Amino acid sequence: MKVWIRRLFILIVMIIFLVAFSGSYSALSIDNLSTVVAIAIDTSDINKLRMSFQFTNASSVSESGSTEQSPSIIYSIDCSSISNGVNLMNTYIGKELNLSHCKVIAFSEELAMNGISEEVYTLFNNAQIRPSTNVVITKCTAKYYLENSKPLAENLLTKYYEIFANSSKSTGYTVNATLGEFFSSLICDSCEGYAILGGISSEDSESTTGIDSQKDSSSKANSSSLSGKITSENIGMAVFKGDKLVGELNSIETLSFLATRNEISSFLVSVPDPNDSSSYIDIYLTPIIDSRIDVNIVNGSPYIEVSYSFTGRIYSMKANSNYLDDDVLDKISDSCSNYLETVFSNYLYKTSKDLESDINGFGKNAKSKFLTTQDFENYDWLEHYSDSFFDVSVDVSIRSSYLLTET
Amino acid sequence: MSNSRISVPEAVSIILIVLVAHTLVSLPKNLLNVTGSATLINLLYVGIIMFFLVLLMVKLFKGFAGQDIIDISNFLGGPVFQKIVGMIFIFYFIFSSSILLRNFCECLKTVYYPMTSLFFILLTFIIALCISNNFNFSVTAKINLIILPIIFVSILFIFFANNQNLSFENMTPILGNGLFDTFVTGLGNLGAFGGIVFLYFIPPYLKEPKKFKKVAMISICLSIVYLIICVAIILLTFTFLLKVDEIMPLYSAARYIEFGSFFQRLESILLLIWIIGMACYFSITLHIAMNIFKKITNIRDSKPLLIPFALLMLSISLLPSNYSISKYLETDIYPRIVIWIGLVLSTLILILAYFKKRIKTLSHNNSQGQNISSTISKKKGFIGNESMD
Numbered sequence: 001m002k003v004w005i006r007r008l009f010i011l012i013v014m015i016i017f018l019v020a021f022s023g024s025y026s027a028l029s030i031d032n033l034s035t036v037v038a039i040a041i042d043t044s045d046i047n048k049l050r051m052s053f054q055f056t057n058a059s060s061v062s063e064s065g066s067t068e069q070s071p072s073i074i075y076s077i078d079c080s081s082i083s084n085g086v087n088l089m090n091t092y093i094g095k096e097l098n099l100s101h102c103k104v105i106a107f108s109e110e111l112a113m114n115g116i117s118e119e120v121y122t123l124f125n126n127a128q129i130r131p132s133t134n135v136v137i138t139k140c141t142a143k144y145y146l147e148n149s150k151p152l153a154e155n156l157l158t159k160y161y162e163i164f165a166n167s168s169k170s171t172g173y174t175v176n177a178t179l180g181e182f183f184s185s186l187i188c189d190s191c192e193g194y195a196i197l198g199g200i201s202s203e204d205s206e207s208t209t210g211i212d213s214q215k216d217s218s219s220k221a222n223s224s225s226l227s228g229k230i231t232s233e234n235i236g237m238a239v240f241k242g243d244k245l246v247g248e249l250n251s252i253e254t255l256s257f258l259a260t261r262n263e264i265s266s267f268l269v270s271v272p273d274p275n276d277s278s279s280y281i282d283i284y285l286t287p288i289i290d291s292r293i294d295v296n297i298v299n300g301s302p303y304i305e306v307s308y309s310f311t312g313r314i315y316s317m318k319a320n321s322n323y324l325d326d327d328v329l330d331k332i333s334d335s336c337s338n339y340l341e342t343v344f345s346n347y348l349y350k351t352s353k354d355l356e357s358d359i360n361g362f363g364k365n366a367k368s369k370f371l372t373t374q375d376f377e378n379y380d381w382l383e384h385y386s387d388s389f390f391d392v393s394v395d396v397s398i399r400s401s402y403l404l405t406e407t
Numbered sequence: 408m409s410n411s412r413i414s415v416p417e418a419v420s421i422i423l424i425v426l427v428a429h430t431l432v433s434l435p436k437n438l439l440n441v442t443g444s445a446t447l448i449n450l451l452y453v454g455i456i457m458f459f460l461v462l463l464m465v466k467l468f469k470g471f472a473g474q475d476i477i478d479i480s481n482f483l484g485g486p487v488f489q490k491i492v493g494m495i496f497i498f499y500f501i502f503s504s505s506i507l508l509r510n511f512c513e514c515l516k517t518v519y520y521p522m523t524s525l526f527f528i529l530l531t532f533i534i535a536l537c538i539s540n541n542f543n544f545s546v547t548a549k550i551n552l553i554i555l556p557i558i559f560v561s562i563l564f565i566f567f568a569n570n571q572n573l574s575f576e577n578m579t580p581i582l583g584n585g586l587f588d589t590f591v592t593g594l595g596n597l598g599a600f601g602g603i604v605f606l607y608f609i610p611p612y613l614k615e616p617k618k619f620k621k622v623a624m625i626s627i628c629l630s631i632v633y634l635i636i637c638v639a640i641i642l643l644t645f646t647f648l649l650k651v652d653e654i655m656p657l658y659s660a661a662r663y664i665e666f667g668s669f670f671q672r673l674e675s676i677l678l679l680i681w682i683i684g685m686a687c688y689f690s691i692t693l694h695i696a697m698n699i700f701k702k703i704t705n706i707r708d709s710k711p712l713l714i715p716f717a718l719l720m721l722s723i724s725l726l727p728s729n730y731s732i733s734k735y736l737e738t739d740i741y742p743r744i745v746i747w748i749g750l751v752l753s754t755l756i757l758i759l760a761y762f763k764k765r766i767k768t769l770s771h772n773n774s775q776g777q778n779i780s781s782t783i784s785k786k787k788g789f790i791g792n793e794s795m796d
Contacts (some may be wrong), residue, residue, distance in 0.1 A: 020524060020527035021520065021523050127517060127518050127521075131662055132665055183647065184645065188646055190646075365576055367444075367576060367579040368579040368581070372584065372585045372586075373443050373584055
């Protein structure tokens with residue numbers, strides 16, 4: 001009898017829990033969900049925001065096979081807030097939007113200039129959105145950016161979104177800016193935020209004619225030399241002060257940013273040839289050690305010393321080159337050091353004097369010069385950053401070229 | 408009781424699971440709120456104080472081998488005093504675990520069960536701890552011993568997997584919110600060592616009561632190290648957590664872990680491990696509370712108390728009308744209760760009982776000495792009389 005009662009009790013408990021937890025199960029069930037892969041947020045003429053949600057059509061992927069690109073569907077809605085936008089979209093599509101696979105959040109430049117803290121706080125408050133979601137500021141409308149996000153060398157859009165920012169590690173021309181970092185920078189009293197700069201390549205490039213390798217490294221989204229099929233491009237980065245967009249960095253400046261923050265594993269630069277002032281040598285550089293940053297407060301202004309150390313190999317080759325000669329290698333090393341000192345110095349002064357935004361997070365290093373948090377807050381680092389002076393030193397050691405050493 | 412005896416590692420794991428349970432919900436953030444960037448220094452400071460407090464406890468406990476604080480209060484003030492102290496500690500255990508249960512379930516609801524009533528999430532834990540308490544205490548202790556190292560590994564994993572975000576500059580300004588806040592107001596961080604309170608109840612459970620000192624020393628050292636690692640994860644990796652309050656900061660830190668595009672969302676596995684750890688903690692607290700009740704009421708078996716105590720825990724966890732209140736109870740009230748009930752009251756009882764015992768021993772020795780001397784003098788007198796005769 002006792003066993004029978006116990007079994008009945010267990011059965012009743014199981015039924016109760018089955019019913020109780022079914023609500024959450026339905027909320028997370030794949031049949032009831034519509035998976036969003038990217039969100040675009042623009043300004044709207046008829047409401048505060050225009051939100052666009054990008055979905056992938058899973059059934060079309062399986063039908064078309066792996067050789068064709070998966071189609072994507074974009075729905076837009078005008079709304080007063082992100083939460084309302086999601087809510088309205090849930091009603092229209094008859095399913096619940098699931099944002100746990102959303103990999104890109106694109107804001108239009110126009111919206112970003114007015115401030116996006118409310119949107120970022122709301123997105124970060126959502127348990128479904130991952131902190132690793134990339135934040136893109138688009139030079140065109142964010143919706144147009146999503147519509148044209150057709151990967152050139154990838155079939156699956158979701159996979160493209162997953163990996164597109166990874167090129168920052170090897171090229172340094174774009175940055176892997178995430179929602180988590182952006183949110184952190186909004187609260188941070190010693191650093192400012194940044195995002196990926198996105199745009200759409202046009203069929204007729206804006207670039208002027210002429211051979212200039214320096215032009216390659218000064219490109220940025222919407223003004224790159226990429227031509228052909230219209231597609232999205234992510235070159236350069238968007239710089240914020242507080243929650244407002246204040247400027248852009250081109251590819252070489254983005255590279256300087258990544259080198260300063262030690263977020264690059266290797267990169268290619270074109271430096272003036274010491275033997276021929278009209279030509280350039282391409283050098284593949286790898287940081288030997290992390291950049292060293294020392295911040296001091298001199299007469300109330302930040303004095304920032306940054307030293308970099310790289311080792312490199314010569315990538316480009318032409319006739320009558322002799323890269324076995326120590327003197328030649330030393331000359332190229334010096335030329336490269338001088339070139340990078342100028343580039344890094346220009347970049348740092350641009351962030352300080354023009355943009356007045358400490359995206360490098362030098363404030364974190366400055367904190368060690370203060371005894372208490374109160375002292376640091378009283379100093380108001382973010383306001384004083386525009387008074388900064390920089391001392392940049394770059395040590396480059398060119399080892400050799402690659403397969404050919406002497407021609 | 409003989410089946411409920413536990414070994415030294417099991418005892419240490421019981422002390423540590425208390426700390427672990429609280430760190431999984433909000434303890435590291437609470438510590439950071441008080442002392443800011445100087446929290447690691449503060450933890451070393453309060454850790455040293457706590458170490459000496461535990462040393463004192465061990466010394467005072469020497470005279471009371473195999474007894475817990477309830478037995479000692481009986482010795483100190485008799486049965487009435489024992490009952491008062493017992494009720495205070497029952498309140499302490501039930502209140503602290505109920506509030507933690509509520510907050511942990513609130514977090515689970517937010518993250519995984521948005522449409523499920525909080526009551527059912529709480530009920531799941533209550534049923535789990537009713538089932539586990541049907542077995543011997545040593546069973547829970549053994550499971551706890553298995554799960555605790557796994558939780559430790561998960562915490563270390565969060566620390567090392569987030570190494571790309573590590574920034575030692577976050578430890579500066581070195582004095583955080585100031586000298587006073589670090590070393591005076593920061594004494595409030597003693598409340599983090601709630602696990603040490605369990606040391607007062609461990610001696611009767613030990614297979615070898617002589618090894619109490621070993622249990623205490625290992626527990627306090629591991630507690631300090633563990634707390635430092637937990638705070639370092641938050642302090643060195645996520646600056647924004649100093650200013651923003653996020654549910655379960657360690658869970659939030661785990662959300663950042665990704666290994667390429669292949670291994671993502673590892674926090675789900677970690678949360679599963681932590682849920683088992685939490686269930687162990689609730690089970691242990693419930694058992695100790697029941698055992699105290701059993702002692703103060705002189706009942707033979709504590710099993711019939713299981714359902715009423717579990718329901719009491721459920722009821723208290725349902726009392727706060729919203730998360731704000733339960734959070735306040737956990738972050739502001741719990742540390743104070745730990746300090747005043749767990750550390751001050753218990754240590755006072757121990758000190759007074761120690762002196763009472765010494766006085767008793769001395770008076771006993773004196774009376775024995777008097778007896779001996781009177782016997783000797785009697786004998787002397789007898790011998791003298793005999794010689795006179």
